[in-house]
Amino acid sequence: MTDKARLDEVLAQLDAGQDDALARLLDFLRIPSVSTDPAYRGDVRKAAEWLQGELQQLGFEARVHDTTGHPMVVAHSPRGNARSLLFYGHYDVQPVDPLELWDRPPFEPELQTGDNGKVIRGRGASDDKGQLMTFVEAFRAWKAVHGSLPTDLILLFEGEEESGSPSLRPFLREHADELRASLAMICDTGLYSDGRPAITTQLRGLVGEEVVIRAADRDLHSGMFGGLAANPIMILAQALGALKDSDGRVTLPGFYDGVNDLDDSLARDWAALGFDATDFLSKVGLSQPIGEKGRTSLEMVWNRPTAEINGIAGGYAGDGFKTVLPAEARAKVSFRLTGKQDSEKIRAAFREHIRAHVPEDCSVEFHEHGGGPASVMDISDPAFALAKQALTDEWEREAAYIGSGGSIPIAGDFKQILDMDSMLIGFGRDDDRIHSPNEKYDVESFQKGARSWARILASLR
Structure with a gap:
């Protein structure tokens, strides 16, 4: 069987299992895993144990590790000789206050019709349970079709990202040999503002x-x-x-x-995005860009x-x-x-x-x-070009390398402690209302996100 045929079977399995995948995600979202509030400590552990059970069903050796804070879930696929990949996500969620601004109870998620199609509404739908489950559903489909996973996988799912990750660095140091891989995959970012798929290659x-x-x-x-x-x-x-x-x-x-000044290749890629600073600012009631003279708008928010x-x-x-x-x-x-x-x-x-x-x-x-420190990924690794092509194939739009004005400390921790770069790929949208009432995640993002990871797995195995 050709590699394309093997992948096509996995994608068909994902399509056939969409309803079941959504039902699993809704079950996961019903667990109020708010890490910042001690009243929910038991629910955070319940979410960790829920993940452990799901991963064990897929053949992973999965364990819930206690920390001084909330648990870490670590899982390993059966080891072979393939390239190892570490997948990271977090299963804790933000508090729901102010509760009165929610249109429905935040931990009673449901499918709704949004402005651009079906959405999953509930706390954690986009940040980060829905994104995390795009990993898991891709693994599930691959295992169902082929009986095994295409490469060596290590999964690290954190339970206190929304609390500042106080236990994460000590945990990484203590378990460095167990967690170290050739590349980390982080699904806690989003599509570019116009909806095209993107790989975030640098973080401030x-x-x-x-x-x-x-x-x-x-x-x-x-x-x-x-x-x-x-x-x-x-x-x-x-x-x-x-x-x-x-x-x-x-x-x-x-x-x-x-x-460093912006690399010429990235400068061309960013220019091709057609970012309109005036339009961007108009959405928050402003119109005039300010900042460092002689720099483009994207440079100022991503690279300066x-x-x-x-x-x-x-x-x-x-x-x-x-x-x-x-x-x-x-x-x-x-x-x-x-x-x-x-x-x-x-x-x-x-x-x-x-x-x-x-x-x-x-x-x-x-x-x-x-x-x-800032995180800048080495995109000369062929894995980046392969993943970019896989995203382009799935979304039928040219994927982009982008920067982020914000900070995702885990990427820097992986580099400093485990000496590995990270590939940040996510499918959230600007209107997902993360950290706000009425959080949502597009069903398209969930489904095509899982298909995207299946394609990336196939290309990197």
Whole structure:
């Protein structure tokens, strides 16, 4: 039997089993696996055990591993001599608040008719249970048709991604030999905005900092002390305002060390996407792009680092007016990183920048809020071109290599701890309302997602 014939049988099996696959997903979505709320701890374990049972039925050696937080599910297919692949997803979900904004109970999922066809409505439908199950259904179909899987597979399904993954790095280090593979597959991303399939090949890193500046031992009358006493809000505003110059570049010394210009090949691919920044901004009530001069819009959100003020507080902000010099001011600041920027060097440079603006008789303190490097995948690995062609074949649209302005820390963890690149392929859409009431996942994304993974498995075996 030819490779094409073998694949065609698997795709036919997926098509024939669509109703059963949807029923399984709805069962999975009924488990309220909210990792951030201790009240749901038992339900998070129930979801892990549900996955373990499904994988054991497919012939995987599956185990629920306890951690200091929520469980990890690890599964192995019978070992052969083929290329090994690690598949990662998470089975925990976001809280449902505000509950009153849901059109139906969030853990009573159902199929509905949406604007563009059938959708699966319920918490976790897109993030990440529906995406995770595209893996499982592809494996199921392959096993049903051929009696075995096409390559060595390792599955890692996490139960605390929505809680910041506190147990993940220790778990990866402890189980590195068991989990290490030639390539990781992560299904926690989406289609490009126009609906074409995409492989995310780079992710920005992150540095988060909170800064608190204190001056007098109490709020002061601005008439009696204004012009003489230090004003923490003014000090903080001046320091934060000096983070960028008039061209939109960050002024911290050494900030751009390790930042690379966009590769010519990727630049052409991104230009071909036809991204319209004005249209993109219009969807959030804006119209004028700003940012670093001399850079394209996609460069600025995918391939350039930035500094942003996420929150600032101090003084009197209630109704009416109160003329005070506040005793304290605070701000939350984040940096998105690209290339090989060093997150800890940037954190240190930011702190030194703030200290340089603070008078001797005032105090400043800093609170770290996470950090990690950017992830850039080596797309010279032939697997990327093969997967891109498999996606193109399934969706009948040319697949694209894209970047992401956000951060998916697991990709960096796989690189740092397990020394392997990741292929980020997902089928979510911009309107899936992840983390919001009335989350949904298109039935087309679920079905074609599973078919996509079947094609990728066939191409990489």
